[in-house]
Structures are given as structure tokens and as C-alpha cells.
Amino acid sequence: MSEEKQQVSRRTFLNYTLTGLGGFMAAGMLVPMLRMAVDPVLQTSGGGDFTNVGLAVDDITTEPQRVDWKIDQVDGWYESEVSKSAWVFKNDKNEIVAFSPVCKHLGCVVSWEGNEDYPNEFFCPCHNGRYYKDGTNVPHTPPLAPLDEYDQKIENGMLFLGKVRTREEAKPREEA
Amino acid sequence: MLQKIYDWIDDRIDITPIWRDIADHEVPEHVNPAHHFSAFVYCFGGLTFFVVVIQILSGMFLTMYYVPDIENAWKSVYYLQTEVAHGQIVRGMHHWGASVVVVMLLLHTMRVFFQGAYKKPRELNWMVGVLIFFVMLGLGFTGYLLPWDNKAYFATQVGLEIAEQVPFIGTHLKTLLAGDADIVGAQTLTRFFAIHVFFLPAALFGLLAVHFILIRRQGIAGPL
Numbered sequence: 001m002s003e004e005k006q007q008v009s010r011r012t013f014l015n016y017t018l019t020g021l022g023g024f025m026a027a028g029m030l031v032p033m034l035r036m037a038v039d040p041v042l043q044t045s046g047g048g049d050f051t052n053v054g055l056a057v058d059d060i061t062t063e064p065q066r067v068d069w070k071i072d073q074v075d076g077w078y079e080s081e082v083s084k085s086a087w088v089f090k091n092d093k094n095e096i097v098a099f100s101p102v103c104k105h106l107g108c109v110v111s112w113e114g115n116e117d118y119p120n121e122f123f124c125p126c127h128n129g130r131y132y133k134d135g136t137n138v139p140h141t142p143p144l145a146p147l148d149e150y151d152q153k154i155e156n157g158m159l160f161l162g163k164v165r166t167r168e169e170a171k172p173r174e175e176a
Numbered sequence: 177m178l179q180k181i182y183d184w185i186d187d188r189i190d191i192t193p194i195w196r197d198i199a200d201h202e203v204p205e206h207v208n209p210a211h212h213f214s215a216f217v218y219c220f221g222g223l224t225f226f227v228v229v230i231q232i233l234s235g236m237f238l239t240m241y242y243v244p245d246i247e248n249a250w251k252s253v254y255y256l257q258t259e260v261a262h263g264q265i266v267r268g269m270h271h272w273g274a275s276v277v278v279v280m281l282l283l284h285t286m287r288v289f290f291q292g293a294y295k296k297p298r299e300l301n302w303m304v305g306v307l308i309f310f311v312m313l314g315l316g317f318t319g320y321l322l323p324w325d326n327k328a329y330f331a332t333q334v335g336l337e338i339a340e341q342v343p344f345i346g347t348h349l350k351t352l353l354a355g356d357a358d359i360v361g362a363q364t365l366t367r368f369f370a371i372h373v374f375f376l377p378a379a380l381f382g383l384l385a386v387h388f389i390l391i392r393r394q395g396i397a398g399p400l
């Protein structure tokens with residue numbers, strides 16, 4: 001390559017400047033808009049509060065029972081009371097388990113022994129999705145993942161439930 | 177009178193060549209149902225566009241009453257449907273048109289496919305057509321939530337779960353669409369409204385323009 005300096009003509013220089021300036025102006029306009037649009041994705045989800053679901057630990061059996069409770073939900077500028085539910089029972093190791101009833105296929109609601117043909121399983125009526133008692137999806141039924149679990153804690157002998165987590169996210173259960 | 181107005185304008189800005197260029201073309205014989213009745217299959221593209229025009233006009237008028245707010249959305253739709261003169265008709269046009277447009281689009285696509293009209297040099301326009309198809313599905317999906325009744329809510333819930341199945345970016349994609357990581361609510365409705373009424377129609381106009389310009393440049397594919 002020659003040592004000779006590359007000559008930048010007045011026209012090329014102006015072209016570059018104009019393109020650069022235009023680029024800055026376009027970016028200045030677009031960045032705030034895009035940042036606004038993706039804000040929900042970048043928001044960190046809070047740890048989540050625990051709510052007393054009105055079930056005494058002593059009343060939890062090895063048979064899954066459905067509990068319903070209400071939480072105060074903040075949705076942007078809109079605050080409301082919404083219902084939540086869970087399937088709660090004690091597993092073989094005497095640990096308390098609280099499954100979210102939301103089917104991991106397409107989000108219908110599963111019930112314990114919801115179909116006579118499949119005893120001892122959670123059943124989803126929408127596309128015959130099935131889960132074993134430990135929440136694992138039965139192979140070759142539509143759901144592709146185990147049921148989600150609620151964070152839990154126990155205070156004064158009552159069960160408190162918090163955020164829903166997938167099995168991978170779920171923390172190992174503390175000893176009750 | 178009209179002729180005078182036209183001449184007055186034409187005198188100054190010479191519009192005749194412009195509209196000639198756009199509108200004054202002969203219909204090839206193989207495309208004309210008057211010659212071969214089976215050529216009616218060529219109408220599906222135009223019919224799709226016709227229904228799109230109905231969707232856009234009826235949609236614009238619906239927004240005179242519709243409010244994208246979870247307290248009032250359902251009530252506003254109920255009101256325009258039951259209290260507003262002809263509101264039922266306009267909503268009906270938009271509601272049924274949303275299905276008819278997809279049917280027309282599929283018929284048009286089938287004609288192009290089975291006639292092999294997508295082959296060189298028209299591959300680009302096939303791709304544009306596929307994009308139009310996705311935009312149309314997007315319009316159907318986002319519009320379906322707007323009445324904010326139970327069917328709308330749960331259909332969207334399921335639709336978002338489907339979006340969540342996308343590998344790697346699924347959860348983010350769902351949050352981006354819904355406006356919240358867990359809730360289908362106030363922010364979902366405003367987002368879907370914006371997408372339904374501004375973003376996707378704008379994308380649709382752009383794609384349709386390209387679609388039609390390409391047809392004009394390349395002409396309609398020859399007879400089989």
C-alpha cells in the first residue's frame with residue numbers, strides 16, 4: 001500500500017458528516033421509543049410476597065387438595081384482587097408440595113384425578129395432558145414440562161404461598 | 177363540472193400520466209373470467225385486498241367507540257354493539273371480515289402455489305406474501321383480545337403460552353407481547369391495541385405496497 005494520504009474530497013466529507021448526523025438524529029428518536037417498548041422485559045421481577053392461603057399445616061394430607069386464595073395484584077397502574085389456586089399435599093418424604101394448577105402444555109387448569117381412567121395423576125381436560133403425583137409430566141401426553149411449584153413458608157402452623165417457579169428454578173425445599 | 181375541475185388540476189400538475197400508469201392496463205386474456213370462466217381464481221388476490229380495505233375502514237370507525245382499558249373495553253364494545261345505530265353491522269363487518277380475509281388469503285396463496293406462479297422471477301413476491309400472511313395472523317391474534325371477554329382473555333392466554341414455547345427467547349417474547357411477565361391485564365390490552373391498530377396495519381401497508389409494485393413490474397404470470 002502506498003504511504004500516500006487518502007484524499008478526502010469536500011463532497012465525501014460532507015456525505016459522511018451528513019450520514020453521521022442523520023444517524024444520530026434517527027437514533028435519538030428511536031432509542032427512547034424502543035427502550036419504552038421493551039421495558040417490561042428488562043424489569044426485574046420482585047421476590048414476591050407470601051400470602052396466608054388459609055390452610056393449617058396439620059390439615060395437609062398425602063391426598064392433594066385444592067386451595068384457593070386471593071392476592072392483591074399490581075398490574076402497571078391497575079390494582080386488583082385476583083384468585084390463585086394450588087394443589088397441596090405431603091409427598092412420600094413428608095414434605096409439603098404446592099403445585100400450580102396451570103397446565104404446562106397450553107395453560108388450562110389441571111385437577112387431581114380429574115379423569116377416572118387415570119387414578120393417582122393430575123389430569124388436564126384440554127388435550128388429555130397428564131402428570132404423576134410428583135408433578136412430572138407423563139411422557140407422550142401433550143405437556144412438555146413438570147407442573148410449576150409455589151414458593152412456600154410456614155408461619156404459626158399456617159401455609160403461606162408465594163411466587164410460582166418452574167422445577168428448574170425451584171429452590172430445594174427447606175425442612176418444615 | 178367535474179371535468180372542469182379535473183382539467184384545471186391536470187393543466188397545472190399533469191396528473192393524467194400518473195393515473196394512466198397506475199390504472200390503465202389491459203387484462204391479459206388468460207386472466208379474464210369473461211374468456212375462460214376458470215380464470216376466476218385470479219380474483220382471490222383482489223378479493224383479499226377488498227376485505228383488507230373493509231377491515232381498515234370498519235376498524236377505524238370502531239375506534240370511535242372502543243376504549244383499550246380493562247375496566248371499559250368490554251362495556252364500550254357492548255355499547256357500540258347494542259346502543260349505537262348500525263354499530264352491530266360495523267362490528268359484524270370487522271368480526272366476520274377477520275375470518276373471511278384469512279380464507280381469501282389462503283385461496284389466493286393456493287392459486288399461486290398450484291399454478292407455480294411463485295417461480296422465477298417471482299420468488300421475492302412469494303416471500304413478501306408470506307410476510308403479509310404473518311402480519312394478518314398477527315392482526316387476528318391481537319384483535320381477538322380487544323373485546324376483553326372470557327373467550328378473548330383465554331385465547332390470548334393460550335396464544336402467549338404458545339409464544340413462550342419459542343426456543344431460548346420464549347419467555348422474553350411472551351413478556352414483550354404481554355407487557356408483564358405473569359399477568360395478562362391492563363398492560364397487555366394497551367399493547368395489543370397499539371399493535372393491532374398502528375404497528376401491524378403500518379407494516380401491512382408497506383408490504384402491500386411492495387407486493388403491488390412487484391406485480392406491476394413483473395406482470396401477472398403467463399397462462400399454464
Ligand code: HEM
Pocket residue numbers: 228231232233234235236238239242253267270271273274277312315316317319320321322323372373377
Ligand atoms: C386485516 C386487517 C385486520 C384484521 C384481520 C382484524 C381483526 C380483528 C379481530 C379478529 C377483532 C376481534 C373482533 C371480534 O371479536 O368481534 C378485531 C377487533 C378490533 N379491531 Fe381489527 N383487524 C384488522 C384491522 C384493523 C384496523 C386497521 C383497525 C383500526 C384502525 C382495527 C380496529 C379494531 C378495533 C377497535 C377492535 C375492537 C372492537 C371489536 O372487538 O369489535 N382493526 N380486529
Ligand code: FES
Pocket residue numbers: 103104105106107108124125126127128129130142143
Ligand atoms: S392445555 Fe393441558 S393438555 Fe393442552
